[in-house]
Amino acid sequence: MDFNRLFNTLNGxxxxxxxxxxxxxxxxxxxxxxxxxxxxxxxIKQLAAxxxxxxxxxxxYRVVGRGTNLLVDDAGIEALVLLTSDLVWEDYPxxxxxxxxxxESLSSLCNRAKAAGLSGLEFAYGIPGSVGGGVYMNAGAYGGELKDVLTAVYTxxxxxxxxxxxxxTAADFGYRRSLFMENEQIILGVRFTLMSGDPAEIGARMEDYMARRRNKQPLDLPSAGSIFKRPKGAYAAALIDGCGLKGLxxxxxxxSEKHAGFIVNVGGATCADVLALxxxxxxxxxxxxxxxxxxxVRVFR
Ligand SMILES: Cc1cc2nc3c(=O)[nH]c(=O)nc-3n(C[C@H](O)[C@H](O)[C@H](O)COP(=O)(O)OP(=O)(O)OC[C@H]3O[C@@H](n4cnc5c(N)ncnc54)[C@H](O)[C@@H]3O)c2cc1C
Structure with a gap:
């Protein structure tokens, strides 16, 4: 591993x-x-280089979107982290x-869909991740999942x-899973198929979902959203709450006292604290x- 050479090459x-x-x-x-x-x-040229x-x-190297489903080791990552936030693919078909x-952030995408009078993505409004991270995780909420509105993923x-x-079909999506967790392909862009809709009604649904988030989730504290997946036949938050673990x-x-499915950083939390909890x-x-x-949550060590 020659990080000095890599640093010089990338600068070049x-x-x-x-x-x-x-x-x-x-x-x-x-x-x-x-x-x-x-x-x-x-x-894409810079990414490939x-x-x-x-x-x-x-x-x-490790690919990171908006880092909203990530827990990174306190010792850091001995790798090149490639953030996708500035990545633009202009040659897309x-x-x-x-x-x-x-x-692109999922919320920005939802706003574009609304402006274009395209419905189907409202559920994703308020999920704080990127499009790439969302597809990798098959992010979802309120009965919707990204896989339901995708046509193709460019890699x-x-x-x-x-x-x-x-x-x-090839991307083998499931509940909070995709083939991208196994095949190392990097997601460059995504094509969506949506239905025509009235922008005002689409906007109202987006705001309704956002209000539900504000009401139920501890958005004032740092977190990675739901820390556990939903087990078959139950809700993680209800199980945790039922065990009296809120506030542990x-x-x-x-x-979180507000939503037992969230672990929150109440000040100076380390990765070791979160993993132990x-x-x-x-x-x-x-x-x-x-x-x-x-x-x-995905753990990077
Ligand atoms: C307050 C809060 C609320 C949330 N609510 C929800 C919710 O309702 N539903 C939900 O599903 N999730 C939710 N999340 C979790 C998170 O926002 C989603 O999982 C989101 O899709 C992650 O996107 P990201 O860009 O932040 O990915 P990151 O956290 O940056 O990365 C997640 C994984 O995706 C990989 N990845 C990212 N971009 C790419 C790419 N371009 N190509 C290949 N791999 C890539 C990374 O390597 C990593 O393994 C919430 C999080 C928070 C903090």
Whole structure:
């Protein structure tokens, strides 16, 4: 692993690269030690060149969207972190349907759909992640999932540097899962198929979902959203609440008093605090209810 050579190569490609950048600045949990290197490619060419440079210097890389479903180790990440927030793919195939680059926020996408009089994405309004992170996770809420409104996912193959297109069926979506968790493909952009609708009605539904979020979720404190997946036949938050775990605290991490499915950073929480709290919650829920809670949050070590 020759990070110095990688740093110089990336600078030569015109990429602004930060060294030892705290990941707490790039995650909604506000937790995480330094990334050895961090860059924000603005084009597919830069992204592909960065990945090729990683291959040549034997350095690992990690793709990060808006960091809203991420828990990063306190020791940081010995890798190049590639943030997609500035990534724009201008050469995308033009279609009638709505198109989004991977780094766009889901809320911005929802607003564009509303303005275009396209309905179907309202459920995603208020999910704070990016389009790419949303597709990777098959994010969903209020009965909707991204897979239901996708037509195709455009990808970069990190091994060949070539771009490709994947159908919804091939992407093997399930509850908070996709093939992208296994196949290392990087999501560049997504095509959506939506229905025509009245912008005012679409906007009203979006605001209704947002109001429900504000009402139920601890949006004033850093978190990664629901920390556990919903187990079959039950709700994680109800199980945790039923075990009397609201407010349980380890270090700066606490089970939210407002929504038991959230672990919140009440001040200075470390990754170790969150992991220890997750384990304590899982053990108690297992012992008291028999349900096994699986993490929804992705952990980067
Ligand atoms: C307050 C709050 C509320 C939330 N509510 C919801 C909700 O209602 N429903 C829901 O499903 N989630 C919810 N989340 C979780 C989170 O917003 C979603 O999982 C979101 O889709 C993550 O997107 P991201 O861009 O932040 O991904 P990140 O957290 O940056 O990354 C998540 C994973 O996706 C991968 N990834 C990201 N971009 C790409 C790409 N372009 N190509 C390949 N891999 C990529 C990363 O490597 C990582 O493994 C909530 C989070 C918060 C903080």
């Amino acid at each position: 490609e015109g990429l602004k690269v930060l060294q030892h950048e705290p990941m707490s600045r790039h995650t909604s949990f506000q937790i995480g030690g330094p990334a050895r290197l961090l860059a924000r490619p603005t084009s 960065a990945i090729e440079a990683c291959r040549q210097t034997d350095c690992p 033009h279609h009638e349907e709505l198109w989004a680059s991977a780094g 970069l193959d990190p091994h060949t540097g070539g771009t490709g297109v994947m159908s919804v 605290r380890i270090g700066g991490a606490a089970v 997750m384990e304590a919650v899982r053990r108690t829920v297992r012992e008291q209810t028999g349900y096994e809670l699986e993490p929804e």
